[in-house]
Amino acid sequence: MTVTDSAPATAPVPPLAARTTAIGGSAVREILAVTARPEVINFAGGLPAPELFDVEGIAAAFRDVLAEEPQRALQYSTTEGEPRLRAALAERTSVRGLVTAADDLLVTIGSQQALSLLATALLEPGDTVLVESPCYLAALQAFAFAGARVVAVPGDDDGIDPDALDALVIRERPKLLYTVPTFQNPTGRTLTGERRAAVARVAARRGLWIVEDDPYGELRFEGERVPWIASHDGAGDRTVLLGSFSKVMAPGLRLGWLRAPAALRRACAVAKQAADLHTPTVNQLAAARYLADRDLDAHVARVAGVYRERRDAMLAGIGDALPAGSTWTRPEGGMFLWARLPDSYDTAALLPRVVEQDVAYVPGAPFYAGEPDPATLRLCFVTQTPEEIGEGLRRLGRGLRG
Known part of the structure; x- marks a missing residue:
């Protein structure tokens, strides 16, 4: 038989x-x-x-790109992202107070993909991640899929409490802190400048990655802009800044980016190669053209x-x-x-x-x-x-x- x-x-x-x-x-x-x-x-x-x-502006950008360089627009691209778009994003980031080069950036399919890449590059099953309470729901999903143990940091109307963060880092020995410090989802609250500096000091003193997600920061109605955590002393070599066009241009473009130290950025690029090779070329070139021809601000x-x-x-x-x-x-x-x-x-x-x-x-x-x-x-x-x-x-x- x-x-x-x-x-x-x-x-x-x-x-x-x-x-x-x-x-x-x-x-x-x-x-x-x-x-x-x-x-x-x-x-x-x-x-x-x-x-x-801006339907007219976005449509014009796609038309111009496809008319002028169709072979490039419809071809494979580099994993890190189209150079023109990375250069434009680097300039926008630098103007807002964080000196950035094009090579500091990795273009992603929305900032949600950036979260998944970071979870792949940083987390082993059982690692601890600290988050705000409450926290952006899809971030909780991304960390859970990576097998992480997620622990909430206490806070109040001004955001996470740096003293509570310090105590949790000592006790839990986490890999990273995830935060949406400006107009947070779901609460709408903004972490104060003083607390941002304190969070940066905790990360530098205790050894901690910070993932600073900023999809809403440009949508300010009143008050003064608060500098990114990534711009504070001691945070530069351990903070990943995430950005997105979803809330300021159009979510259907699925364009985001991460700014990270070199070794982590390379690890995320390898993870992205395994996931999708690269972000769609035509979308990247159209966004770069839009930034060149239109006033996004x-x-x-x-x-x-x-x-x-x-x-x-x-x-x-x-x-x-x-x-x-x-x-x-x-x-x-x-x-x-x-x-x-x-x-x-x-x-x-x-x-x-x-x-x-x-x-x-x-x-x-x-x-x-x-x-x-x-x-x-x-x-x-x-x-x-x-x-x-x-x-x-x-x-x-x-x-x-x-």
Whole structure:
């Protein structure tokens, strides 16, 4: 009898990797699927306002690139990224206070890919990662897929507490700290300049990588720009700065970048070669052409002006929508407002009742690495007009009151 003869007619296929079943999907994307009906006023998404995209400018950039250098635009590219785009990004970064050369940068498919590359390059299963509390949800997913142990750093309205960070680094011996210090997702808060300097000192004194994610920093409505952590003394050789065009140009381009010390950047490039070889050439060249021909800063200023009006509309109506005793943030920029209801409320349990009123939010619990706070929720204020925001908040109030 042969092995083939004794085998069952149809054997089961091997199972999926354990990490694919142990780690859940994005709570935000699951809610968006449920609330896709056009009548729903959706505060759940983290999408920039599509009517504000510079469609004409981006289309012109693609047309010019394909007309003038089609063979290059449609060909493979280097893993590190197109030289013209890297040079333009380096100049923008340098102008904003962090001297940068083109060779300091790796172009990625959105800054989300940068997180995955860093997890591959830095983390072994069981390594500890420190994060904010609450934290950007997709970062928690990326670190979990790498098999990391994720620990939250205590903080307050000014961001993570440097003294608590110092104590956790001593106790937990983490590989890295991940932070969105400016207009954070999900809270909208901004880490103060004093605390940024203190975080840099902790990293230098204790031996720690800092991953500084900055997708929202250019969307400032008021107040003064706070320098990057990467620009502080002692942080230069251990801070990775992530950037993205998703919130300031268009997310469909899927263009991000990381600025990192040479050895880590090379490791990320090797990881990217294994993942996708390179970021799409035509998108990179079109973005470089857009930066050369258009005024991105002026476009971002127009977008931020509209977003400020929408934030103000949400702030004007949220007090009437939420139960007495609720608190909420007042972001100086970005896309998100974070609210906390009284202790007796569970925003996940309340969401179906709220959706019946044709409005949606994201419950706060999935954003926590540690013990979640069920009374919290995130509201995105950029994708609706002020009038729609006002109506959405009235619906939210009816849903929460039941």
